Structure formats: C-alpha cells, structure tokens
Amino acid sequence: MERIIQITSGRGPEECSWVAAQVLKKVLEEAKEKGMEARVLQRESGQENGTVNTATVLVEGSGSAEFADSWIGTIQWIGQSQFRKMHKRKNWFIGIFEVRQSAKAQISYTDIKYQAMRSSGAGGQHVNKVSSAVRAVHVPTGIAAVAMESRSQHQNKKTATERLIQKLEAATLEQLKEEVNQQWENQLQIERGNPKRVFSGTDFKKQKTDKSYKATRQQLKNNLQNYIE
Incomplete structure (x- = not known):
C-alpha cells in the first residue's frame, strides 16, 4: 500500500x-x-x-x-x-x-509516437548514413524526448522513452503543485483554527x-x- x-x-x-x-x-x-x-x-x-x-x-x-x-x-x-x-x-x-x-501521470505507451532521426555530432560516416537517433513524442501533450547516444536504434528508443516518462512525471507534479497551492489558499482561513x-x-x-x-x-x-x- x-x-x-x-x-x-x-x-x-x-x-x-x-x-x-x-x-x-x-x-x-x-x-x-x-x-x-x-x-x-x-x-x-x-x-x-x-x-x-x-x-x-x-x-x-x-x-x-x-x-x-x-x-x-x-x-x-x-x-x-x-x-x-x-x-x-x-x-x-x-x-x-x-x-x-x-x-x-497515467501514461499509455499507445500514446507515444516514435520518429527515427539522423544522429548529429561526431561519429563519422555512420552518423551521416544511419538514422539511429529516436524522438519519442507523447501525442496527447506534445511533450517529446530525444536519444541519440547509441548506435543501436533499439537502445535509443528505450532511452528516449525513459526520458519522456520522466518529463511527463515532472509536468504532472508541476501541475499538481499549482492545484494544491490553490487548494491550500482556499482552505487556509477555514482550517487555521483546527490544526x-x-x-x-x-x-x-x-x-x-x-x-x-x-x-x-x-x-x-x-x-x-x-x-x-
């Protein structure tokens, strides 16, 4: 529990x-x-x-x-x-x-869209010819994360997914913080006398x-x- x-x-x-x-x-x-x-x-x-x-x-x-x-x-x-x-x-x-x-955060993997990209930066011909980088996009919110460290597209997909989930959780907590602060403002005067x-x-x-x-x-x-x- x-x-x-x-x-x-x-x-x-x-x-x-x-x-x-x-x-x-x-x-x-x-x-x-x-x-x-x-x-x-x-x-x-x-x-x-x-x-x-x-x-x-x-x-x-x-x-x-x-x-x-x-x-x-x-x-x-x-x-x-x-x-x-x-x-x-x-x-x-x-x-x-x-x-x-x-x-x-209620995250459904069916809401995540993946896009293959060409890696940028050092890496020689492999970087220029192979689309190993992956961009993961959470369609309902538009929040995205990119991974391009590995030559393996599968590994980059996994890393991009993990980063996306972290971003979604952070966004949910930020929204929650604002909601709780507003709730606290509304209840403060009522509950001061009953700690x-x-x-x-x-x-x-x-x-x-x-x-x-x-x-x-x-x-x-x-x-x-x-x-x-």
Missing part, C-alpha cells in the same frame, strides 16, 4: 517555508520509525537556506494510509521568526494534502492537542455557574 502527500507553504512567507522544511524532516523520521519507506518525489526549495516551498512524499508500507491521515491538514508552528527577529507574529501555518492516485498537529520552538517539539474538548466544556460550566451566582 502506498500514499502520496504534499507538504506546502502555500504562498506564505519564508517562515512558512522554514516550517515546511522541518515538517518534511519529521514526516521522513516518523515514517522510518514506524517501519515504512518514505521517498521524496519532488522538492522545491525556498529562497532562504534550509527552507522548502513544496515537497511531495511517497509513503509505502503497512499502515501508510493511517500514517498519511495523521498528517493531512493544517500544521501550526508557534515560535519566533527565524528571519525577522523583531516580527511580532508567533503563529505560522502550512498545509499537507493527499495526492490522489488518479492524479499521478492537525502543533509544534513549537526552534527545536520543533510537538505539542499535545486536546481533542476531548474537556477544557472547553469545563470553561462553559464555570461561566454558567458565575452567571447564576
């Missing part, structure tokens, strides 16, 4: 990108501790050293669904800005979203969250008692 999640700072400031980088570390560490494999598929660094704007992580292994669910949502960090020491803001938010399997996890301090310690609402109920009872008296 596998799940894919994306960690994003949205369009937040560099402080949020710093938080995203710390969360990425926590996700990878926790997955390892739980006996799962977590692999970073895509990472976009922020402007400051050690920051991350977005990161897409593939989690594989037993319990990956529960693991992903335990992270998906808004993540809050409470602490002083790492970049603006005089900044008064103490609460910073980022988002983690699930990447649905249907959003992954999935809360961390604090420069050591990024996890804070316990009370999901029982016991403290809230007690406060309401106290308010009612004061009102009666």
Whole structure:
C-alpha cells in the first residue's frame, strides 16, 4: 500500500517555508520509525537556506494510509521568526494534502509516437548514413524526448522513452503543485483554527492537542455557574 502527500507553504512567507522544511524532516523520521519507506518525489526549495516551498512524499508500507491521515491538514508552528527577529507574529501555518492516485501521470505507451532521426555530432560516416537517433513524442501533450547516444536504434528508443516518462512525471507534479497551492489558499482561513498537529520552538517539539474538548466544556460550566451566582 502506498500514499502520496504534499507538504506546502502555500504562498506564505519564508517562515512558512522554514516550517515546511522541518515538517518534511519529521514526516521522513516518523515514517522510518514506524517501519515504512518514505521517498521524496519532488522538492522545491525556498529562497532562504534550509527552507522548502513544496515537497511531495511517497509513503509505502503497512499502515501508510493511517500514517498519511495523521498528517493531512493544517500544521501550526508557534515560535519566533527565524528571519525577522523583531516580527511580532508567533503563529505560522502550512498545509499537507493527499495526492490522489488518479492524479499521478497515467501514461499509455499507445500514446507515444516514435520518429527515427539522423544522429548529429561526431561519429563519422555512420552518423551521416544511419538514422539511429529516436524522438519519442507523447501525442496527447506534445511533450517529446530525444536519444541519440547509441548506435543501436533499439537502445535509443528505450532511452528516449525513459526520458519522456520522466518529463511527463515532472509536468504532472508541476501541475499538481499549482492545484494544491490553490487548494491550500482556499482552505487556509477555514482550517487555521483546527490544526492537525502543533509544534513549537526552534527545536520543533510537538505539542499535545486536546481533542476531548474537556477544557472547553469545563470553561462553559464555570461561566454558567458565575452567571447564576
């Protein structure tokens, strides 16, 4: 079983990108501790050293669904800005979203068209006379890749196909990043008050969250008692 999640700072400031980088570390560490494999598929660094704007992580292994669910949502960090020491803001938010399997690049080899080409560059008469280079084109998107390193057309076809698939996956992730950023913008205001996890301090310690609402109920009872008296 596998799940894919994306960690994003949205369009937040560099402080949020710093938080995203710390969360990425926590996700990878926790997955390892739980006996799962977590692999970073895509990472976009922020402007400051050690920051991350977005990161897409593939989690594989037993319990990956529960693991992903335990992270998906808004993540809050409470602490002083790492970049603006005089900044008064103490609460910073980022988002983690699930990447649905249907959003992954669906590549059908029947959609790939191959064109034989003459290799260019050094190589003597062989280059001029034999069309060993191969251009692979993904017809639905128009994305193409070329391979001409080998004298074997079969090998060049294989290499061109591999390069094309890499390009398609990169294009899919880029499109997904834009969609998730927009989703994050739409949900940020709603979910700020209900973070999935809360961390604090420069050591990024996890804070316990009370999901029982016991403290809230007690406060309401106290308010009612004061009102009666």
